[in-house]
Amino acid sequence: MDLSRILVVTAHPDDEVIGCGGTLSKAKDKGSTVKVIIFNPGGSSVKEVKDEATGQVIRLTELDRVSSFLGFAHESWALPDVIDRRNVVRRLVGEIRSFKPTVVLTHAPHDRHHLHAAVSSVVTEAVWHATQLYYLDLGAPWTAEALYYFEVWDLFTQPTTLVDITNYIDKKVEAMQLYASQIEAFPYIIDYLKALATVRGLPANVKYAEAFMKSPILQEIL
Ligand SMILES: [Zn+2]
Numbered sequence: 001m002d003l004s005r006i007l008v009v010t011a012h013p014d015d016e017v018i019g020c021g022g023t024l025s026k027a028k029d030k031g032s033t034v035k036v037i038i039f040n041p042g043g044s045s046v047k048e049v050k051d052e053a054t055g056q057v058i059r060l061t062e063l064d065r066v067s068s069f070l071g072f073a074h075e076s077w078a079l080p081d082v083i084d085r086r087n088v089v090r091r092l093v094g095e096i097r098s099f100k101p102t103v104v105l106t107h108a109p110h111d112r113h114h115l116h117a118a119v120s121s122v123v124t125e126a127v128w129h130a131t132q133l134y135y136l137d138l139g140a141p142w143t144a145e146a147l148y149y150f151e152v153w154d155l156f157t158q159p160t161t162l163v164d165i166t167n168y169i170d171k172k173v174e175a176m177q178l179y180a181s182q183i184e185a186f187p188y189i190i191d192y193l194k195a196l197a198t199v200r201g202l203p204a205n206v207k208y209a210e211a212f213m214k215s216p217i218l219q220e221i222l
Contacts, residue, residue: 001161002145003027006034007101008072009092009123011115012042013063014179017070018193019150020105021172022165022210024070029168034072035099038063039119040080046181058181065178070171082118090135092126097139108149108156108213116152123147128217147215151196159211162204169197169208 006027008016016024016036024034041063046055060076067074082088096104106123107116124147129135131143148161165172173190176183183189197208 001148001163002102003030003032005100005102006032007096007099007104007144008034008036009039009104009106009119010036011039011107011113011119013038013059013066013076014176014182015107015116015152016072017066017172017175017179018152018189019107020210020212021070021175022168022197022208023105023163023212024072025168025171025175026163026165028071034070035101036067036072036074037095038074038076039082040078040115041076046185055181059179062179062181066175069178070175081115082122085122088122089126089129090138092123093130093135094138096126096130096144097142100142101144104144104147105150105212106147107152108154111152111154113153120149124215124217127215131218144218147217148212149215150210150212155196156211156213159200160214161212162200162209163212164201164204164206164208165197165210166201166207169194172197 010016028034041056041059044052044055046058063074104127107120109120111117127144127147131141176190176193200209200211201207
């Protein structure tokens, strides 16, 4: 996995920490450039806050803190759903061709949350489209080395890739704690992150790991 330029595309702020926060910290330590695109700030997932706009402000403020803490650039696209699929794919192709990621990380296609699954689908298509002679008004074709899916709510039976995050689990937990509104909404999330990292660590003979599934959308060409 060439982690020198990582593009992460998620549905909500906090998915990047849950899915790949340890890997991002590790990559940053080794000098990587990381950019995170968030589709929907998810204002309704803030306890005690009744209106979406106030909730979004809270979650975007948390995202700012986490992005400074983990050292990634970020953009929020304010897309609560994928309605105009063609335009969303085009926008992602433009992003991929200008950022030129070595790897792209996103949600798993089978994630039970509808927006997680929708994001996975458009990112997968865009990663492939970016390699092709389509949409040339958006820049020259760019082929990332790989697209990987991460785990949020639904786990892989047999992940293709494990990243040792033993030295970065504390940073992952601290980053998650900065999403205070989500700790309130999901009180056991820190236990979940540590337990999952422990489960993923065992097959790799390390204390903590994150699991990924390599997408078949980009074939190796020999
Ligand atoms: Zn999410």
